């Protein structure tokens with residue numbers, strides 16, 4: 001796999017892993033944040049439902065007062081009843097608005113008892129109608145049965161509202177278990193308030209009719225007291241930090257003092273008066289005026305608990321939002337760091353490595369055009385690039401040396417084949433070339449000729465003008481002969497003042513003619529020495545040919561040498577051919 005692809009793949013896998021981890025973290029924080037938000041909302045719904053239940057309980061007080069009064073009822077009692085009804089309607093309307101404004105999460109919708117609210121509306125309208133009808137009757141016609149039935153109808157309203165409270169409490173506990181215990185206590189206080197109200201209402205009929213309590217009334221009072229005490233104990237069961245909160249402790253103490261001491265003593269007084277056959281000394285309205293305020297600490301305790309739960313939910317909501325923001329920031333920082341790390345790795349490692357690889361490949365191909373960059377870096381990549389630069393310099397040196405060596409070999413080769421004085425081929429090179437040509441001529445069944453010539457009286461040139469002048473004569477003769485030859489014809493210095501020519505391909509006659517032309521060229525060319533002297537020299541030529549598969553170069557030379565000898569002997573400056 002290519003390095004770039006491996007790097008891209010590694011980067012993608014790393015990014016995926018980090019994104020997965022961050023996604024998991026963010027999802028957890030988001031869930032926490034949402035749960036805290038939902039908990040906060042359902043808590044508000046629960047509070048609204050509790051207030052509605054409380055208002056329904058309150059409404060019973062003015063109802064009892066109106067039903068216990070004459071016709072028309074005391075306008076103050078009537079006004080209280082209307083105010084209580086308006087308060088109840090307002091509380092229910094607020095609960096509905098709250099529900100409509102910010103619906104609870106779909107998962108909880110089933111847990112929220114919306115149906116009881118509809119039933120409550122119908123039951124409330126019917127109960128109020130019954131109250132109004134009974135209040136319109138003269139007190140004598142308000143039989144205990146009708147009174148207790150009407151009061152019972154009012155009683156039945158509260159459980160419907162409490163159903164909603166219970167539903168919202170469960171929903172709150174479900175989405176937000178942290179405040180579940182506080183909410184349970186709050187719900188118990190609502191129930192306690194309801195039973196406290198019922199305890200008071202149980203005295204409505206006897207007080208309204210100024211009749212003693214029946215055994216059934218006593219039993220009912222007994223039952224309600226038991227349930228109230230039970231609820232009181234349940235509320236006091238320790239359930240965590242909330243029980244040590246000073247505000248909660250103070251609210252519980254006030255409830256004990258005002259309701260469980262004063263309020264219940266009032267009920268006991270009525271009971272004792274009934275048993276002793278004494279008048280009660282108060283009607284229903286007067287009883288309610290003394291008893292109802294004693295129940296307010298119960299609701300105060302509920303409010304304190306709810307405020308604590310709200311505060312806790314708000315704190316958690318803010319904490320969750322803070323945590324979510326922090327997780328988002330940390331996530332963004334991690335992603336940024338990863339991206340930067342990958343970019344730095346790419347820039348500092350991968351790209352230099354790829355460049356170095358390209359440089360090495362080019363070096364291998366003898367191309368030094370890409371100098372490795374970044375050799376100043378103080379790290380391993382820098383070490384590698386410096387080593388690469390050294391390798392490149394060494395390779396360049398080696399290539400230069402190799403070129404010099406080849407040049408030298410070529411030069412040596414030329415020198416080995418060249419006569420140092422005249423620059424034409426020397427005897428060794430001529431012999432090699434001659435053997436090659438002779439072999440080729442034998443194969444093709446052709447004739448090969450050789451012309452051997454020697455400068456006449458050369459010793460006297462040396463003697464008369466000096467050795468240097470002799471050298472100049474030899475150089476000049478070589479030039480003259482070389483200029484006279486055609487392609488494929490070679491000339492060599494055979495030794496001393498003796499030269500040899502090999503024509504391209506010709507017989508004895510043509511070689512003789514060539515020798516004659518060369519002789520004439522030498523003889524007719526005046527040679528000007530460096531000191532200004534002008535010389536004319538001649539040469540004698542011997543021509544011989546070889547033919548056939550067994551021809552040897554030595555024999556050919558020997559034959560030419562014999563012919564040359566004859567040319568010398570016959571007067572010099574002439575051409576003699578093999579006989």
Ligand SMILES: Nc1nc2c(ncn2[C@@H]2O[C@H](COP(=O)(O)OP(=O)(O)OP(=O)(O)O)[C@@H](O)[C@H]2O)c(=O)[nH]1
Pocket residue numbers: 454455456457458459460462466467468469470471474495496497568572
């Ligand atoms: N200047 C010079 N002289 C050379 C060189 N090689 C040989 N000689 C001289 O050539 C002369 C040859 O002389 P000889 O063999 O007597 O022949 P010649 O004087 O040419 O007489 P013939 O060949 O009989 O015509 C000698 O004096 C050699 O020293 C050379 O490279 N340079």
